[in-house]
Amino acid sequence: MAASSEFSVRSSTGSYDVRIGAGQFHEAVASAALVVVDEALLDRVPATSVPVLAVPAGEETKTLAGCESLILRMREAGVRRGDHVVAVGGGVIQDLATFVTDVYMRGLPWSYVPTTLMAMADSCIGGKSSINVGDVKNLVGGIYPPSAVVVDPDFLASLSATARAAGFSEAAKIAFCRGPETFDGYLAAYDGFEGDPDALIDLVLRAKRWFVEIDEHDRKERRLLNFGHTFGHALEVAVDHRISHGLAVAFGVLCATRHPLAASGPQVDRLAAHCRDLIGSAEGVHEALSRFDGGRYERAFRADKKHGADAFHLILPAEGGGVAEVSTPSTPEDWDLILTVTQQTIASLEGPTA
Numbered sequence: 001m002a003a004s005s006e007f008s009v010r011s012s013t014g015s016y017d018v019r020i021g022a023g024q025f026h027e028a029v030a031s032a033a034l035v036v037v038d039e040a041l042l043d044r045v046p047a048t049s050v051p052v053l054a055v056p057a058g059e060e061t062k063t064l065a066g067c068e069s070l071i072l073r074m075r076e077a078g079v080r081r082g083d084h085v086v087a088v089g090g091g092v093i094q095d096l097a098t099f100v101t102d103v104y105m106r107g108l109p110w111s112y113v114p115t116t117l118m119a120m121a122d123s124c125i126g127g128k129s130s131i132n133v134g135d136v137k138n139l140v141g142g143i144y145p146p147s148a149v150v151v152d153p154d155f156l157a158s159l160s161a162t163a164r165a166a167g168f169s170e171a172a173k174i175a176f177c178r179g180p181e182t183f184d185g186y187l188a189a190y191d192g193f194e195g196d197p198d199a200l201i202d203l204v205l206r207a208k209r210w211f212v213e214i215d216e217h218d219r220k221e222r223r224l225l226n227f228g229h230t231f232g233h234a235l236e237v238a239v240d241h242r243i244s245h246g247l248a249v250a251f252g253v254l255c256a257t258r259h260p261l262a263a264s265g266p267q268v269d270r271l272a273a274h275c276r277d278l279i280g281s282a283e284g285v286h287e288a289l290s291r292f293d294g295g296r297y298e299r300a301f302r303a304d305k306k307h308g309a310d311a312f313h314l315i316l317p318a319e320g321g322g323v324a325e326v327s328t329p330s331t332p333e334d335w336d337l338i339l340t341v342t343q344q345t346i347a348s349l350e351g352p353t354a
């Protein structure tokens with residue numbers, strides 16, 4: 001079946017292709033020497049003569065122990081240099097596969113089939129791996145893009161409304177960061193998503209491509225995609241990880257839009273309204289926010305590796321559209337401001353829809 005869209009992404013290790021379209025998954029499996037799949041999706045893998053290794057999608061899978069376990073299973077399955085691995089799953093499987101294919105016999109060719117909306121519209125390009133060590137999430141990793149990304153929207157049907165909202169949150173953030181025209185296009189594609197999911201995924205991935213091609217190693221422009229993340233990461237810790245990362249990003253975007261140094265205007269208002277709608281469509285946010293621990297929030301916020309020794313580095317809506325990095329001293333007054341916009345955001349979400 002022909003893909004509805006195809007484009008390539010330049011990276012330091014060469015270009016790789018992105019194909020979007022229903023039915024693409026089956027073609028990708030046909031090219032595999034080994035399939036690594038989220039065990040919850042094992043029954044979706046078409047009949048194949050090559051080994052299929054199922055792994056659970058929990059955070060404990062993307063650890064050094066989880067990588068070692070997969071490497072040993074690959075060795076047992078007879079995987080050799082040059083064998084093409086097809087990885088199928090959400091961000092956990094992506095992180096695991098990126099890391100393991102990078103180091104197994106010093107590098108195997110691989111393709112990635114993302115199966116959550118977050119992975120389809122965001123993480124599947126960029127090539128990053130992030131592996132948990134001890135109780136520190138995403139402490140080690142590298143950049144090892146696949147040779148192909150195959151987005152098959154057939155996987156969307158089984159995702160919960162909450163998982164979709166998390167994916168849309170990251171997608172909206174990317175589109176907003178890219179600029180006003182892209183964000184308007186995103187909102188139109190969001191309205192038409194049920195009939196044409198490919199259009200939204202295509203638009204957001206092309207927007208993300210601009211950031212990863214211009215700054216693959218996160219030194220300048222790609223850092224702007226951390227919009228919502230400093231607040232969001234701290235929220236995840238403060239509510240004991242009872243909220244998914246994508247929804248925490250939507251929350252973080254809302255906090256950022258309330259910061260006095262953030263630009264305001266109709267597009268920022270549309271972004272905030274969209275994030276509120278997404279949070280409202282998800283389950284469990286209200287309960288998670290009721291656990292908010294201010295002390296843990298402050299420690300996590302201050303520990304963010306993006307800050308300097310005496311300054312907070314925030315990504316905020318910019319004049320004229322998009323976002324910009326803004327530094328403020330990390331004085332007690334500046335911290336009070338951060339806490340105030342956070343508390344205002346929590347209060348604004350309290351109510352029947354939150």
Ligand SMILES: NC(=O)c1ccc[n+]([C@@H]2O[C@H](COP(=O)([O-])OP(=O)(O)OC[C@H]3O[C@@H](n4cnc5c(N)ncnc54)[C@H](O)[C@@H]3O)[C@@H](O)[C@H]2O)c1
Binds near residue numbers: 040089115119124138
């Ligand atoms: N490498 C990167 O660039 C990058 C970027 C962002 C996030 N991440 C990582 O991604 C992870 C989160 O990934 P995620 O949100 O995609 O989900 P996930 O891989 O953690 O999966 C979440 C749940 O959804 C299930 N699932 C997956 N696909 C499904 C489908 N089509 N239908 C029904 N259920 C399905 C899984 O079995 C699991 O229970 C985190 O560990 C995060 O650190 C990596």
